[in-house]
Amino acid sequence: MSQDGASVSGEFELIHRYFQQSALTAAAPESLPLLGIGDDAALLHIDPGQHLVISTDSQVSGVHFPLTFQPADIAYRGLAAAVSDLAAMGAAPLGFTLALTLPDTAADWLAGFASGLAQCAQDHRINLIGGDTTRGPLNLGFSVLGQVPDGQALRRSGAQPGDLLCVGGSLGDGGAGLQLALQQPLPDGLSQVQGDYLHQRFWRPRAQLDLGIALRGRATAALDISDGLLADAAHIAAASGVAVHIEQSSLPASEALQAWPENVRNQWMLRAGDDYRLLFSLPAAMLAALRAEQPDIQVIGKVQAGSGVWLDSGQGLQAVSGSAGYQHFSPSSAGAADE
Amino acid sequence: MSQDGASVSGEFELIHRYFQQSALTAAAPESLPLLGIGDDAALLHIDPGQHLVISTDSQVSGVHFPLTFQPADIAYRGLAAAVSDLAAMGAAPLGFTLALTLPDTAADWLAGFASGLAQCAQDHRINLIGGDTTRGPLNLGFSVLGQVPDGQALRRSGAQPGDLLCVGGSLGDGGAGLQLALQQPLPDGLSQVQGDYLHQRFWRPRAQLDLGIALRGRATAALDISDGLLADAAHIAAASGVAVHIEQSSLPASEALQAWPENVRNQWMLRAGDDYRLLFSLPAAMLAALRAEQPDIQVIGKVQAGSGVWLDSGQGLQAVSGSAGYQHFSPSSAGAADE
Numbered sequence: 001m002s003q004d005g006a007s008v009s010g011e012f013e014l015i016h017r018y019f020q021q022s023a024l025t026a027a028a029p030e031s032l033p034l035l036g037i038g039d040d041a042a043l044l045h046i047d048p049g050q051h052l053v054i055s056t057d058s059q060v061s062g063v064h065f066p067l068t069f070q071p072a073d074i075a076y077r078g079l080a081a082a083v084s085d086l087a088a089m090g091a092a093p094l095g096f097t098l099a100l101t102l103p104d105t106a107a108d109w110l111a112g113f114a115s116g117l118a119q120c121a122q123d124h125r126i127n128l129i130g131g132d133t134t135r136g137p138l139n140l141g142f143s144v145l146g147q148v149p150d151g152q153a154l155r156r157s158g159a160q161p162g163d164l165l166c167v168g169g170s171l172g173d174g175g176a177g178l179q180l181a182l183q184q185p186l187p188d189g190l191s192q193v194q195g196d197y198l199h200q201r202f203w204r205p206r207a208q209l210d211l212g213i214a215l216r217g218r219a220t221a222a223l224d225i226s227d228g229l230l231a232d233a234a235h236i237a238a239a240s241g242v243a244v245h246i247e248q249s250s251l252p253a254s255e256a257l258q259a260w261p262e263n264v265r266n267q268w269m270l271r272a273g274d275d276y277r278l279l280f281s282l283p284a285a286m287l288a289a290l291r292a293e294q295p296d297i298q299v300i301g302k303v304q305a306g307s308g309v310w311l312d313s314g315q316g317l318q319a320v321s322g323s324a325g326y327q328h329f330s331p332s333s334a335g336a337a338d339e
Numbered sequence: 340m341s342q343d344g345a346s347v348s349g350e351f352e353l354i355h356r357y358f359q360q361s362a363l364t365a366a367a368p369e370s371l372p373l374l375g376i377g378d379d380a381a382l383l384h385i386d387p388g389q390h391l392v393i394s395t396d397s398q399v400s401g402v403h404f405p406l407t408f409q410p411a412d413i414a415y416r417g418l419a420a421a422v423s424d425l426a427a428m429g430a431a432p433l434g435f436t437l438a439l440t441l442p443d444t445a446a447d448w449l450a451g452f453a454s455g456l457a458q459c460a461q462d463h464r465i466n467l468i469g470g471d472t473t474r475g476p477l478n479l480g481f482s483v484l485g486q487v488p489d490g491q492a493l494r495r496s497g498a499q500p501g502d503l504l505c506v507g508g509s510l511g512d513g514g515a516g517l518q519l520a521l522q523q524p525l526p527d528g529l530s531q532v533q534g535d536y537l538h539q540r541f542w543r544p545r546a547q548l549d550l551g552i553a554l555r556g557r558a559t560a561a562l563d564i565s566d567g568l569l570a571d572a573a574h575i576a577a578a579s580g581v582a583v584h585i586e587q588s589s590l591p592a593s594e595a596l597q598a599w600p601e602n603v604r605n606q607w608m609l610r611a612g613d614d615y616r617l618l619f620s621l622p623a624a625m626l627a628a629l630r631a632e633q634p635d636i637q638v639i640g641k642v643q644a645g646s647g648v649w650l651d652s653g654q655g656l657q658a659v660s661g662s663a664g665y666q667h668f669s670p671s672s673a674g675a676a677d678e
Contacts, residue, residue: 091380099397
């Protein structure tokens with residue numbers, strides 16, 4: 001196992017080369033860096049009247065499952081999760097850096113990783129602008145950069161009593177997709193097409209960048225659902241100083257989710273992480289115009305004066321513990337929790 | 340050991356709280372983010388006429404020594420190494436994010452880590468603007484952000500034949516400091532004061548930000564010495580399409596380094612990494628004005644037509660293999676190599 005900087009650096013160059021081959025022609029040329037990999041840092045131009053948005057996200061595969069998952073899937077999901085934070089701010093993507101810590105891996109693992117990374121970058125119109133590679137337990141550190149017009153960033157803190165609470169699409173697919181990823185027993189009613197859909201939703205999530213941009217000047221608060229609906233709704237409630245009411249019967253489930261019993265579905269819709277749908281508050285007067293652009297959005301509740309998250313599951317409103325964090329993978333697998 | 344996102348996120352909040360207590364009042368207020376930790380991403384303003392500079396750097400402590408080194412030192416050194424890339428671009432610091440992967444650690448470890456981080460941030464006038472914490476083998480992922488006026492970034496590619504080759508101060512202290520860090524036998528002649536100096540140079544390196552800014556419009560190429568003088572000189576030679584000649588007798592050694600035999604000193608000055616001095620090429624006409632501002636700079640050679648790195652060790656010029664990467668710590672310690 002080689003330890004020297006030159007060789008490890010060479011692996012990053014390899015990833016970049018794969019990446020360039022597969023994605024550079026498709027990437028948005030206006031987001032190409034002025035100076036990229038190979039110098040001490042990357043240089044980027046921020047348009048006048050725009051603020052820079054930056055988010056950092058790490059994904060750690062514990063010692064229990066570093067190489068059993070497909071490297072292309074690991075790369076795609078890691079980058080998409082990071083880009084989802086740009087969507088949650090209403091930002092347009094500019095570029096990303098990757099600090100990749102790798103055990104001694106085979107060239108075909110790297111090739112798979114680079115191809116998944118390139119696919120995700122292409123799907124989200126974002127370019128790799130820098131990074132480095134270090135030897136060690138598998139760890140993906142993404143920093144994603146975007147820009148948003150001054151004063152138009154979506155924050156968590158502006159929800160107002162009277163606003164509608166909305167999501168950008170079906171909920172709970174992350175929980176069901178996790179069952180597939182962990183090779184848990186699946187319900188008999190699940191078709192191959194539905195299984196493929198859930199696999200995609202888990203491993204190839206799409207950050208809702210277009211929705212985030214459509215929410216500029218409309219949504220009063222927004223974030224992406226990564227910890228689960230209840231936990232993330234609690235973040236909006238706390239940051240905005242309001243109560244958030246959720247109507248369980250309004251939660252949108254995908255067709256695939258229907259294969260599971262209702263109580264399982266509900267738990268996933270309420271608590272499963274990794275959905276990467278945007279959750280946002282919206283003045284009711286904005287709904288029609290937004291729906292004309294973004295037909296998949298669903299109203300699932302409303303913002304009220306007060307505090308905390310309240311759930312109406314058919315027997316009236318009940319306060320819920322919104323802080324119940326989502327557990328990624330299983331508690332026995334080291335290093336799986338992330339924000 | 341808790342695995343849930345809420346608890347791990349709480350650790351990051353803890354670090355941020357320590358950080359705020361110790362450094363926020365001292366940090367440069369103009370570089371405070373518009374929106375920091377607690378939302379999906381941080382928002383930053385880039386001044387008109389400036390480009391954003393971003394660099395990502397990870398530091399991995401292998402399983403052999405994660406907690407034996409002082410957490411404050413680990414934090415300081417990790418951030419300083421990352422900030423050094425801003426210095427190498429001539430950038431002024433704006434902020435940094437930290438993706439921290441942590442094993443289950445004690446509160447006093449975190450407190451020490453946060454205090455070293457805050458000290459380093461204060462010394463370099465840079466603010467923590469975001470990040471996250473994940474459970475797993477210790478891994479520090481820094482992304483540092485800065486700004487530089489359009490067209491004035493220091494690159495590796497502009498060295499011209501006839502330029503002087505200069506460094507920002509003594510060389511080789513990183514190699515000697517590593518001996519102390521690894522508790523290797525030390526020479527008898529080393530005084531306590533000198534030992535303390537080398538300890539500081541290794542664990543508390545200062546990124547040469549002021550020098551980088553002074554080099555704007557003057558240096559034709561620059562980088563920071565992290566892989567060793569010869570290896571980094573080779574980067575300038577290759578990127579600029581020139582030959583770099585180095586005169587061994589001109590290499591500046593600190594007083595502390597005199598305690599080791601000449602052959603050891605020379606090897607460290609030529610090959611040891613982690614010096615974080617700027618290495619740059621400079622038109623000779625610029626030297627006097629620059630020295631008036633930055634008295635510590637030393638001329639160690641010159642740029643010539645040709646290619647590669649050439650060393651004059653007293654018996655004429657010899658071509659050297661500049662690509663000999665520096666090995667951080669020992670080859671038997673997992674995960675120690677970084678760029």
